[in-house]
Amino acid sequence: MRGRKGRLLNDEILRVEGLRKEFPGVVALDGVDFTLRAGEVHVLLGENGAGKSTLIKMLSGAYHPDGGRILVDGAPTEIRTASDAQRLGIATIYQEFNLVPQLTVGENLALGRPPRRFGFVDTGRMHEQAGELLRRVGVDVDPRTPVARLGIARMQMVEIAKALGLNARVLIMDEPTAVLTTTEVERLFGIVRQLRDQGVAIVFITHHLEEIPQIGDRVTVLRDGSSVAEVPATTPENELVRLMVGRPIDQQYPREPAAPGGPLLQVRGLRREGEFTDVSFEVRAGEVVGLAGLVGAGRTEVARSIFGADAYDSGEVLVNGRPLARGDVHAAMEAGLGLVPEDRKGQGLVLGADVGENLGLVTLRRASRGGFVDRQGQRRAAAEVARQLGVRMSGLGQEVRTLSGGNQQKIVIGKWLLAKASVLILDEPTRGVDVGAKVEIYQLINSLTASGHAVLMISSDLPEILGMSDRVLVMARGRLVGELAAGEATQDSVMALAVTEVEDARVH
Amino acid sequence: MLVSTNVLQRKPPGRKSPAATWLGENGALVALVVLAVALSLLSGDFLTVTNLLNVGVQAAVTAILAFGATFVIITGGIDLSVGSVAALSAIVLAWTATDAGLPWPLATVIALGVGLACGLVNAALIAYGKLPPFIATLAMLGVARGLALVISQGSPIAMPEAVSHLGDTIGDYLPVPVVVMLIMGLITAVILSRTYTGRAMYAIGGNEEAARLSGINVNRQKLITYALAGLFAAVAGIVLASRLASAQPQAAAGYELDAIAAVVIGGASLSGGKGRAFGTFVGALILAVLRNGLNLLSVSAFWQQVVIGVVIALAVLLDTLRRRGTN
Amino acid sequence: MLVSTNVLQRKPPGRKSPAATWLGENGALVALVVLAVALSLLSGDFLTVTNLLNVGVQAAVTAILAFGATFVIITGGIDLSVGSVAALSAIVLAWTATDAGLPWPLATVIALGVGLACGLVNAALIAYGKLPPFIATLAMLGVARGLALVISQGSPIAMPEAVSHLGDTIGDYLPVPVVVMLIMGLITAVILSRTYTGRAMYAIGGNEEAARLSGINVNRQKLITYALAGLFAAVAGIVLASRLASAQPQAAAGYELDAIAAVVIGGASLSGGKGRAFGTFVGALILAVLRNGLNLLSVSAFWQQVVIGVVIALAVLLDTLRRRGTN
Amino acid sequence: GSGSSSEGSGAAAGDIKLGMSVSTLNNPYFVQLRKGAEDEAKKQGVALTVTDAQNDASQQVNQIQNFASQSMKAIIINPVDSDAAGPAVKAAERSKIPVIAVDRVVNGATVAQTVASDNVAGGKLAAQELAKQMGEKGKVAVLQGVPGTSASRDRGQGFTEGIKAYPDIQVVAQQPADFDRTKGLDVMTNLVQSNPGITGVFAENDEMALGAIKALGAKAGKEVKIVGFDGTPDGLKAIEAGTLNASIAQQPQLLGQQAVQGAVKAAKGEKIEATVAVPVKAVNKDNVAEFAGS
Ligand SMILES: Nc1ncnc2c1ncn2[C@@H]1O[C@H](COP(=O)(O)OP(=O)(O)OP(=O)(O)O)[C@@H](O)[C@H]1O
Ligand SMILES: Nc1ncnc2c1ncn2[C@@H]1O[C@H](COP(=O)(O)OP(=O)(O)OP(=O)(O)O)[C@@H](O)[C@H]1O
Ligand SMILES: O[C@@H]1[C@H](O)[C@H](O)CO[C@H]1O
Ligand SMILES: [Mg+2]
Ligand SMILES: [Mg+2]
Secondary structure, three states: OOOOOOOOOOOEEEEEEEEEEEEOOEEEEEEEEEEEEOOOEEEEEEOOOOOHHHHHHHHOOOOOOOEEEEEEOOEEOOOOOHHHHHHOOEEEEOOOOOOOOOOEHHHHHOOOOOOEEOOEEOHHHHHHHHHHHHHHHOOOOOOOOEHHHOOHHHHHHHHHHHHHOOOOOEEEEEOOOOOOOHHHHHHHHHHHHHHHHOOOEEEEEOOOOOHHHHHOOEEEEEEOOEEEEEEEOOOOHHHHHHHHHOOOOOOOOOOOOOOOOOEEEEEEEEEEOOOEEEEEEEEEOOOEEEEEEOOOOOHHHHHHHHHOOOOOOEEEEEEOOEEOOOOOHHHHHHHOEEEEOOOHHHHHOOOOOEHHHHHHOOOOOOOEEOOEEOHHHHHHHHHHHHHHHOOOOOOOOOEHHHOOHHHHHHHHHHHHHHHOOOEEEEEOOOOOOOHHHHHHHHHHHHHHHHOOOEEEEEOOOHHHHHHHOOEEEEEEOOEEEEEEEOOOOOHHHHHHHHHHHHHHHHHO | OHHHHHHHOOOOOOOOOHHHHHHHHOHHHHHHHHHHHHHHHHOOOOOOHHHHHHHHHHHHHHHHHHHHHHHHHHOOOOOOOHHHHHHHHHHHHHHHHOOOOOOHHHHHHHHHHHHHHHHHHHHHHHHOOOOOHHHHHHHHHHHHHHHHHHHHOOOOEEOOHHHHHHHOEEOOOEEHHHHHHHHHHHHHHHHHHHEHHHHHHHHHHHOHHHHHHOOOOHHHHHHHHHHHHHHHHHHHHHHHHHHHOEEOOOOOOOHHHHHHHHHHHOOOOOOOOOOOHHHHHHHHHHHHHHHHHHHHOOOOHHHHHHHHHHHHHHHHHHHHHHHHHHO | OHHHHHHHOOOOOOOOOHHHHHHHHOHHHHHHHHHHHHHHHHOOOOOOHHHHHHHHHHHHHHHHHHHHHHHHHHOOOOOOOHHHHHHHHHHHHHHHHOOOOOOHHHHHHHHHHHHHHHHHHHHHHHHOOOOOHHHHHHHHHHHHHHHHHHHHOOOOEEOOHHHHHHHOEEOOOEEHHHHHHHHHHHHHHHHHHHOHHHHHHHHHHHOHHHHHHOOOOHHHHHHHHHHHHHHHHHHHHHHHHHHHOEEOOOOOOOHHHHHHHHHHHOOOOOOOOOOOHHHHHHHHHHHHHHHHHHHHOOOOHHHHHHHHHHHHHHHHHHHHHHHHHHO | OOOHHHHHOOOOHHHOEEEEEEOOOOOHHHHHHHHHHHHHHHHHOOEEEEEEOOOOHHHHHHHHHHHHHOOOOEEEEOOOOOOOHHHHHHHHHHOOOOEEEEOOOOOOOOOOEEEEOOHHHHHHHHHHHHHHHOOOOEEEEEEEOOOOOHHHHHHHHHHHHHHOOOOOEEEEEEEEOOOOHHHHHHHHHHHHHHOOOEEEEEEOOHHHHHHHHHHHHHHEOOOEEEEEEEOOHHHHHHHHHOOOOEEEEOOHHHHHHHHHHHHHHHHOOOOOOOEEEOOOEEEEOOOHHHHHOO
């Protein structure tokens, strides 16, 4: 169809038969079949916890199957370690970042296989090679920057560059677009198409259904740990949803605007040297305000500053008309602010604690009387939110670390939903969440605003911003560059604002 | 055949028996039981009431220190100063009660206050000065020990009679140190599992940033954490001095490693977020049983250190292997 | 517009002046300089060539142990056994050379092998037995010390003449321990910054899972790491015994805390992923200068401990405050 | 640090700086030794700096080096270990600074003077004293000092030799309690458990003996006879109270005093005796009054 010919293309590289994987308390995979050909993009689709990540982790040597087999080039193969996978030409971009924050971008790109000279690591060449890789994926970072200084979007791009550096013939990407904005997604797709045309086989996981026809060739659908269908990527969206969820979803963005009340959050002239300046806006009771922008526009920084997680240099924040102390999360919470951070692993979750503990964290203080915590009450409330969000878990006692990515995200949101903050700031709230659960989250947002609360929503998922916001603010290069009412906001109008200002700045 | 089918039967997920779950969480207990059984087989003297009470008494000081250390370790910190703080508190008690002539209840309160203060200084350095806990408490290790020596001028000071009873027995048998240990353990368990501060400690140790962004006042909770460790150290110091009827400036030197070992043997992780009072208690008992048992067996002093090392490693190994087996 | 765009330009990383960057990374050095200046003002004896060489000699053993500990700490581990391993290695050297009558070069090789072996046992327990490093090396602390006592039957053993020269000076002035320390430091720096193993250590300490998934054989690298620590401990032990011309079974007891302190003062983090040879060197010098200076100033023995504690806290505080100022 | 000996003869007492490195101050015995030294220094009007080597031979070497840097006129060393002190003393010798050894000897180097009590003899004396108290028969447990220290070795050796003279006395257990009172208590508790028939205890110092007394409770001094070593104030009190039967009294204050006297003379370049033997003496209920005052 796309003029891909030759023996190499369309050869079956990888085959998975009846794969099975059990964890204590959970059967994650129970009979998965899956084939992968050279020169195709094979999409894995399934609800949160369906077993997508578990499947690919067995291809990359991170986990070992309890049953079934894996064939590489037709031969049954055991992939015991990551280096086995590397030898077989399999490179993986995991859903959760696998970068070493203390090391530089360059070192991370060469992790485990640095260029050597006379037995010593050749740092010069290492950073040179890193520079090339970074140019290829189009991120403008100095390879000598420590990874800890990057935002998550850039980390994702570094992960992509790292996998590209392996020159693999099988490239597995677990939700690479979850944190990217349209621009980066386009760039990534360009790279993926190029690789595909060179005969690389690509496994692609995403919860953004609109991406499937753009990039995919075939789709394998997983449900409850089993493969239930293999369909072409051109299959209509609602059919894919039905295969995946078992029922159709009638409305993806069920926003029910409420009549806006008085301003609950007012931000005036907020500024932090080198990050953002002159940020002023307000959010009214009953409103959902979307905050759009490109990666690095500074949305996260603004949100964290408002919440007191970081300090700012000048300006002021008022909640319910009362000014808020700077850099004091505790005070912000007392005043009724809440923040769902974008980095769930680093800032959102206590990974080693269980679901119940995590869901109860924000309300811990409120649930205490005379220093003692009402743990039963806490558990009850946690069980209720977990049910509402459809968290797939073996129970409230499951360690959050062992939840699937999307289910972890539900926990981060869930603990703030319990807190009933009067102004809730959501930073990439539905990152990695499946279509069905997204609707549940939107419903909960609706009920918050209906009861007079307000929501500020940062998202790199433009359809989500457009679908759920009553007003859209656009940021670029650390400044607010425009505001669009729900009616006038479209993909194009938002992107135009997000990009022009950057061009402007470059001109000067 | 019974054997092989048993082996093949996969444990149905989530259907572990409560007993198995409980054991899984208390791996150190298995090690303790194995150790105790072995010792009772090897030495007829081990399993007598008197000896077991002796073990209790000998575990008491380490256990109390370790309870305090449990709070700190759960938050992901470490406290190297507990031994020195124990000595300083005891010296202050003895000195204020004898040389300064204060009534003993007041002296006791002052001594507890000293422990608390040392903990608060540790916490201030860590929370506000952003010192690594290792450094802050290492500094306090030196400072508290130095002050104990300065105040006592290097010589032991007799403990006031009234306080010394803490080293005696209630009735003919029940040693007070054992009672104090149990009470402190209970307090630790309640704080950890039931109070806001306790739950906050786990959150801070699990992910400090997430705890902060969830509205926990991390600095304040750290103050409480280290203050508790200091207070517990003071109690341990007073119990120790009462047993000897004299406060020694060099008492409890090096006990910090034992205390931390007890906590870790009890299942806590030095990277934070994990740990329980009961585990710590078992950890302290393992250390005490080991020392007591080797003495009963008249193992030569030099070999004792070797054997203790090997058994500690084996005890924890047993635990990790067993855990891997069930997972 | 120009202004605001300029303001908004994100600080490109690496555009701080090289001097500022270097200082920022070597905060402990500032503390060392401040300390040295203060001491030269307070005591005329401090800033003499002989005394500075003394400081070097007095830092040597701690520094060598600390270099070895640096590897371990960078991987996120801890090694409490280095002091005991140092003593054991020295005892083995002296014993094989005297009682067993082996030629001293062979005895030296065996002693180094003992250090290496202890490190490998630590590593095996940690990597394959999944013991927490604290427990594995605490066990080794006891075992190695016990073996040192068993072999020596508790008494010091004279070092062979030839090896004892390690404690002398080259020519009239240059002390051999200082030379050994510098060489070991250089080796550490090269391993850490230039070799595959060194870089792997940082990766493991920074994110062990990421390291594993990038194809690094984490277990093998841990073996190398702890083996290096053991080897360095053996070298430290031999240098120490040479200075005393006698191997002491109780030598270097408690030095593990000093070694770890030197590493942490030097800027490493006990949670792993950070640390440098030069920082560790400075950390060891700070400790040595402090002890030397307080002796020169005739500070009373009891107060010394207090002052050392306070100065360590201040030195690291200075560093963290300065760092907060620039960031 | 040279030339001190040449100008030594003319030096007034006020110019004399002395350094003293004590093995450990973790023991009242050495605190007393230091007191004796400091009192004598004050009396003579010389400056005395005392450092604590914390039982670490190499820290002691460092301290001796530092004394040399400070141009001390004479150095007093109370060795952590007799052998390990050798190189340090040699280094001081090279800087022409006279060294006085106190309480424990220095091997492998010549010192200007050794002021000490004989620990081997003390051990023997302890054996005799304990045997006498026990009526020359019964079972004995020994609490040993820090393994590897010369004090422990010598006393143990003296005691073993001394007790051989009493065929009806058996040593049934030996355990180190590191010269430490707390350890003395725990070790004794355990020993009694495994050896119920013990009627005699030799503790290699009073600190451990005091711990053992706590462990033995009412039996201390009565059914079980206890002999300690040092004659520290707490030890003498215990003898008065009848819980400790005897102690081999050293005279640490006298040791310290003699050491300073020797050091001052050496600093002035005067001739001094190679050894000053300070007698050890068995203290028991009968003669404790003579010691209590000192
Ligand atoms: N280490 C583990 N221990 C226990 N359960 C686990 C572990 N890893 C995964 N699971 C469980 O296996 C199931 C499948 O998880 P997986 O991560 O494969 O889902 P996924 O399809 O990738 O979901 P998502 O879209 O949310 O990323 C989940 O129920 C999860 O909780
Ligand atoms: N051009 C740049 N040069 C250097 N650092 C940058 C640049 N852009 C962003 N960063 C850094 O990366 C982080 C930004 O993270 P991220 O990529 O998630 O974007 P963001 O600022 O959170 O904005 P948004 O939420 O709008 O994407 C910030 O910490 C910032 O310091
Ligand atoms: O003589 C002393 C004392 O007896 C002390 O108790 C231990 O060390 C010895 O050198
Ligand atoms: Mg997943
Ligand atoms: Mg962002």
